Amino acid sequence: MLAVDHLAPRTREDAPLSSLTREGLVFGCDYNPEQWDRDVWDEDMRLMREAGVGLVAVNIFGWSWINPDRGVWTFDELDEVMDLAHAHGIRVNLGTATASPAPWVTARHPEILPVTEDGTRRFPGGRQAYCPSSPIFRGYAAELSRRVVERYADHPALAMWHVSNELGCHNALCYCDASAVAFRAWLEARYGSLAAVNAAWGTSFWSQRYSAWDQILPPMAALSLRNPGQLLDFQRFSSDQQLELYRAEAAVIRARSSAPVTTNFMVTAHIRALDYFSWAGEMDVIANDHYLDRRLPDPLAELSFAADLTRGLAAGTPWLLMETSTGAVNWQPHNLAKGRGELLRNVVSHVARGADGICFFQWRASAQGAEKFHSALLPHAGTDTAQWRSVIELGRTLRALQPVAGSTVVSDAAVLFDWESWWALENEGRPSEDVRYLDQVHAAHAALAAAGVSTDVISAGADLSAYRLVVVPALHLVRDADAERIARFVEAGGTAVITFASGIVDERDRVRLGGYPGAFRDLLGIVSEEFAPLGPAQTVALDDGTTGSIWSERLRAVDAEVDARFVDGPAAGLPARTRRRVGAGTAWYLATLPAAEAYRDLLSTAAEAAGIRPIPARPGVEVVRRADAERAFTFVVNHTTEAVEIAAHGRDAITGEPVEGVVAVAGGAVRIIEETL
Template identity: 60%
Template sequence: MITLGCDYNPEQWPAEVWAEDVALMRTAGIGLVAINVFGWSDLEPRPGEYDFKRLDRIVELLHGNGIRINLGTATASPPPWLSTRHPEVLPMAADGTLRYPGGRQAWCPSSPVFRKHAMELVEQVAQRYGGHPAVALWHISNELGCHNTLCYCEESGAAFRLWLKNRYKSIENLNTTWGTTFWSQRYGEWDEILPPRAALSMRNPAQMLDFRRFSSDELLAYYEAEASVLRAHSTIPITTNFMVTAHIRELDYWRWAPRMDVIANDHYLDHRLGDPAAELSFAADLTRGLAGGRPWMLMEQAAGAVNWQPHNLAKRPGEMLRNTLTHVARGADTVCFFQWRASRQGSEKFHSALVPHAGTDTGQWREVLDLSYALRRLADVAGSTVEADTAVLFSWESWWAAEQEGRPSTALNYLDQVHAAYGGLRELGVTTDVINPDGDLDRYRLVVVPCLYLVTDEQAARIRKYVDEGGSVLVTFFSGIADEDDRIRAGGYPGAFREVLGVNAEQFAPLLPGTTITLDNGGTASLWAERLRTTTAATVASYLDGPLPGVPAITHNRFGAGNAWYLATFLDKSGMRKALRAAIDAAGVTPTGPENDGEVEIVRRRKSGKSFVFAINHGSSEIDVALTGTDLISGERLDSGFVRVPPGGVRVLAEAEGERP
């Protein structure tokens, strides 16, 4: 079945509300409830004094009503007594100032004092509930690194130096890798190295890149420390909630994913973006990539508005169902919400919930019941997987490195290129995997490489081999520029991909914001140009104006048995779609849906000879989609050859054996 769940904070409510809440949970079909996420000060009100009476009662109440528990370890935010007695646990910002309690995650990931107290609490929780039949999942901390990934304190500095010693073995190797001859930065002893705190000028980019790697690894080590305590007392699966989203970039989840028993993600629509629905789909596909293509868990989403964006837009009628089923279409078998009942106090009192402030006589509650009904009807979809023959390569390390200080243009942003490439494929009706540059490419007909600025020799060789043996690749600008140490690859741009692409660029020519250039194929572009010449490639389009008239902007190269396209500029939406269309046609990619402006998504999941197709209409007009099958939600048999999807609606069809493409 597809599980519907939520985050519950009973400590915010008097006990008489709990029975009502659990009864409503049963009405809504809630199958999994996350509790004790921020329970530290409740469980340990004073050092070493534990009180589990309230948590015991809610665990038994949920268990008695057949509701499984996603049990938090309660370590996400320390109680006030810890930082009062041990201010050394507080995190330090890059400018050398401390960050104080009053919010959440006010702790240094490297602090041995914090870890000692946190592990003592986890030990108590694990001993008490490790064998409880209601506990289905362990939830370590919460959104690790959302606020405190990068800490620049002395404890972090000591841990950073130890990480560097393990990585480089000798100070000479570090000096070579970091290029410390520049600006007289050469180190003679390990103790001379500090975290890259705020400086009077630009800082060493290799040092900053390594500090991000260290910081991601340090929080992963913290996760594993908690997991080790849990495993000593329990065989229950363990996870934490990732934040695969456009505004969080501090953790390299490719390194984290293999350590999780379950891949779980939190995702909220971001209305600061041009197309929040497209970013939702991208995040879901990337989460599926982290799960290795297997079903995954959406641990948090919003029923309506959030409270932390500049403008917190409410969801329109039907949008909660549509957003949720988009995650399900792209591989989620468990979908949960933050939170169950809207808080009346605290920083998130205006964050939406399944039970709003206005109660259950509301349109929102009725939509919750509609969603619950739909998910029950989709039980057979659980366990199926999404099939795609196109992949987009995604790298947190490239994201970090491409946006370092001193880049050619501060208007150049990694996600802009990633989202543009992904969005173009989505508009062409192509279902896409989002995968690690170290992943297997052979199962894909087309691989898109957006802004892979930092690329290892092994990754470059893998892409070269893939194309040589018949694969198709499309690469966008500012790719292949540097190796894993952020050392520029000499000989011309795009560095590691010059031979495969059949081009060589001697100079970047970024454009001022607001400037557009015209191409001779009728398209327009912005942001970027390059003084590019072809070596073995054919020119698809050139600049008509701008700083480089007549210079190639789009190229195509035959390399070995495969095809390679290069986009040396930032194409507008129609231009990106046109370039991608040429690539998918040459690669023999079969779209799962019609070409459109992103208002229609068609995604197919399969298992054991069964096929389920999701038709999602984000637009304001009804659409007809060429599909045949049985609508799982309504039970209606649809065999006219076309399925009508109402505006803002979703159809989920079970296709018969002969109806599958």
């Protein structure tokens, strides 16, 4: 059986997150003093201390504040804010101010404005009004970063550097002339020759063979389907261009300052343009922005997934929630207020899954601007409000949970996640538009959670030796080395559950011939001859009494055991679920998407066979465990309206009261039980 150990720690020798506030858990926020008169600043600092805020992100969108015109630098007000923060014992997460260029920059250089895939240029007036490949923008950003760093590198309030803000949120893909030049250079560096590009993209199809580099353009809107290899490489290129922006500013900072450097990721359901696994090693602190997405059928399940994936980016070590909201946001079709106790439940869910810091956008709700109806720690209605009282309660809770800092979540199971598979699976010309990558990953993660199995979300290229069970949902694009790593994991005693749409293409988006599921065909002992996707809302029956949706396929078992067959539908009578012993382990294949309860039961069976002891699970109740060498913390978050009981012993980490035997968790409440090991 595989040895089950903690994930290897990150190798970068940085200060722990506790150094950001000189405490344990971080409680912080974005602060935008440039939006307010000076006479508000002192009051803000006093109230921050009352709430327990110890870290503020400042100068995130400060370009026109400190550099209002070409050659004009006005740091006096930012100096005053930095000094005020220090005087009140508040540390600063200082932005480079490069998130959005000042109006004078785009007026002077309209050529830096981004171009969309239909060839139209986007105008200033919002934010991120720049092409990430523009050498002109990069030059201005480097100068701005240098000025900020030189002025504040030695300021006693400085805790951390914040490069730009949510890089690629709006301008991840740009199709302008500067992008075209940069794309060609990226391709030449990646492939070495035009012949290699032609081979990688399969340009013999539809007479697309290139004979000169300058013939290659970004994949702009066309009259028909576009080249999938070109689309995939442009997505890779675009992620790399945004990362280069970060690297350039980080290099300016590190040349002058030893403080940690980071930027805020957007690990969330609606942002897919950046491959954060390729970014993570560049960060001194892994930080994520996350807001409940009410457009989803289960926003809380997505929160849990995003937190687990962020922990995966941090290689299992604690991370920072850089932005979240106290209540409603302003950018969804229906911006719903949080219910009673929901703020605390959301925060505790993030902490339970590895966050050692919780920061909010923003401190004081804006009176003007595009985000004036976005909630904040200090609402429009002021301090005599239920929202402010909930913020005070949150501050007290985070102070009580200081001992949690530094502990980690230990999981015996993992879900593999891959941005390139996301891109490749959802590019043009696919077998079914109902097969959406994130839906499949969410379904696997939710099934494990429902089975009471603590789960890491890790990259397809990660070391698997710490796990007993690995779920591989819709890993459409697979490199040979990653497929071999999964096979070795199974041979060594692990259990892998691989779903449909996995193993189909290689890293060039070239179909693996010989039958599906391509890269996993031999491991699974099956051959699928033809995809047979289901129609909208269509389901199929299986002979074990369960149902499937989205997908079926016409496969045969070569040397695998058939665990269930399709009763009806386009693959009637053929295998729907198979299992094969490989070495000391087991490899499962799912040729359809099981219904939620059936998926839960299947993964529960696989987990039990793999030797995993689940945490007793109840619908709507999260139970997650963090531990260090001395203590363990069991987090119980009850999202239901009914009280639940759990077995526990130790002490209540918030109240300090002893806990023995069975403890009740009221509907809508949280309990954190500390146990000495």
